[in-house]
Amino acid sequence: MSQSFGMCENLCKRIESIQPGNPDVANMRGGMCLATSRPEDGMLFFRQAVKQAPRRYEFRINLGFVLLETGRADEALVEYQEAERLKPNEQQALLGACRALQALGRNAEAGEYLRRVQKQQLTNAEDALMLAIACRDLGYTHEALKSFVALLIRFPGHLRGQYEKAATEMQVGDMSAAQASLEQLLSLRPDHAPALALLAEIKMPSSADDPMIGAIHRALEHIAPDSPERVDLHVALAKCLQRLHDYDAAFLHFRMANEIRAKHSTYNAAAELAHLDEIGRCFTARVLEHRGSVDADAPVFIVGMPRCGSTLTEQILAAHPECSGRGESSMFENALASLHPDKGLTLEEMAKFSPTQWMRIGTLYVERLYASGPVCKRITDKSLSNIRMLGAIHCALPHARIIHVRRHPLDTCLSIFTSNLSGSSYDYGLRLDTLGMYYRQYLSLMQHWRKILPAESFYELRYEDLVERQEDETRRLLEFCGLGWSDQCLEFQNAGHRVETASIMQVRQSMYSKSVDRWKRYEKELAPLIEMLGTEYPSLS
Structure with missing residues (x-):
């Protein structure tokens, strides 16, 4: 495969030397970058193709796709809408705009695009797949599952359709x-790495000779040592070994998966830590004095490190009849960026915002929050990246509540290291040293917010306390949120809410304590982390 891409790349260079600025060559090179897991490089080539031939529909579609995949939903939306102007009602453009709007938290607008697609006869498998995924991502899970079934009837053996159907069934708890x-997918493609990884979440291997473990080993034999395709397989094998209590071997495979990801990562630890430090320096108590006057008190922001218990906390609250959960979204970040859509905001600029500017951001956020799902007395937003924005959140929404969920540092870090979290924003967790440094900086930032945010707006919850004293801690949590008692909050696992995070299996069960002190099983392997963070876990008092 790599030899074929090399030959194609050389051919493109030859054509480029004869015809400089050929947009088709740029587009082709962008496609090769995507096929070899280099989306940032691909984006540069697709931008070049669009610049050279701005009225080529397919170039706009390709650029929109890679922008969306790299977290630039606002830019992707522009490309998809421009593509739709070039070819009105084309399905790819409509579906792309729908996905971009959903990523921006503009669900009502996304739904309008979705309905336009549903009125059309989809003629190819990829568009049918994107329609089903769009339905799921907008929360229409029943429609999504019907669409996946229809796709697989029309296009039997469509592997990604089968995989996404399984992922959706997991999200709704089936x-x-x-x-x-x-298992049906694996009967068609026994070495399908993502399917093996997902099955390892559900199915308990009976022994080291379990057929599933054998299938993972066989799949690994046919993939190059540093290929990203090995990541899911190493994670799947690690989870099987973990369930068989072979913790040394399990950790080895978790480490191997992370080492492969780290080789393909551009994570800059120094820049990341400097940015977190700069947030605390720019957002002082004086900045908070210039907050806006938005009086909405529905938003409840749940923050913390990944794998800290935030999903559990949101599921408990969302089980309350007067609360609705929005999960992880980038709505606040996008509302903030909308103030200067043509250029990125600096921390220094945000720190100088006037009350009027903060009010505009808060008003826009609330409008999008209400449009994105059921409107209740309280609506939760558990975007963990919001730990960076708590000062901005309070300035824009002074009556919003903030819940900081904490878990033992070593349990939190171990869970991050072993969860194969998707997205480059979590690449600090691929190595124990960068994970430890990030965690220490996170503690410093949260201490800063603790000092400057009003006590009545900021609540801290320890995961271990919630597990040990579920009803008492749930009552305190509801009291902070201004909600009365509901027995349904104790039966959160039966609420039937869709869950997309890595905690999907845990929140489908009643409260349990087996994740407490899990780090002790890996104490030897975590020695570098223990040296950085210690083993103490101070109480909230």
Whole structure:
């Protein structure tokens, strides 16, 4: 495969030397970059193709796709809408705009695009797949599952369709259906790495000779040592070994998966830590004095490190009849960016915002929050990246509540290291040293927010306390949110809410304590982290 891409790359260079500025060559090179897991490089080539031939529909579609995949939903939306102007009602453009709007938290507008697509006859498998995924991402899970079934009837053996159907079944808690879908997929493609990884979440291996473990080993034999395709397989094998209590071998495979990802990562630890430090320097108590006057008190922001118990906390609150959960979204970040859509905002600029500017941001956020789902007395937003924005959140929404969920540092870090979290924003967790440094900086930032945010707006919850004293801690949590008692909050696992995070299996069960002190099983392997963070876990008092 790599030899074929090399030959194609050389051919493109030859054509470029004869015809400089050929947009088709730029587009082709962008596609090769995507095929070899280099989306940032691909984006540069697709931008070049669009610049050279701005009225080529397919170039706009390709650029929109890579922008969306790299987290630039606002730019992707522009490209998809421009593509739709070039070819009105084309399905790819409509679906792309729908996905971009959903990523921006503009669900009502996304739904309008979705309905336009649903009125059309989809003629190819990829558009049908994107339609089903769009339905799921907008929360229409019943429609999504019907669309996946229709796709697989029309295009039997469509592997990604089968995989996404299984993922959707997991999200709604139908684990037996998900397992059946995955096993059907693996009967068609036994070495399908993502399917094996997902099945390892559901199915308990009986022994080291379990057929699933054998299938993972066989799949690994046919993939190059540093290929990103190995990551899911190493993670799947690690989870199987973990369930068989072979913790040394499990950790080895978690480490191997992370080492492969780290080789393909551009993570800059020094820049990341400097940015976190700069947030605390720029957002002082004096900045908070210039907050806006938005009086909405529905938003409840749940923050913390990944794998800290934030999903559990949101599921408990969302089980309350007067609360609705929005999960992880980038709505606040996008509302903030909308103030200067043509250029990125600096921390220094935000620190100088007037009350009027903060009010505009808060008003826009609330409008999008209400448009993105059911409107209740309280609406949760558990975007963990909001730990960076708590000062801005308070300035824009002074009546919003903030819940900081904490978990033992070593349990938190171990869970990050072993969860294969998707997205480059979590690449600090690929190595124990960068993970430890990031965690220490996170503690420093949260201490800063603790000092300057009003006590009545800021609540801290320890995951271990919630597990040990579920009802008492749930009552305190509801009291902080201004909600009365509901027995449904104790049966959160039966609420039927869709869950997209890595905690999907845990929140489908009643409260349990087996994740407490999990780090002790890996104490030897975590020695570098223990040296940095210690083993103490101070109480909230």
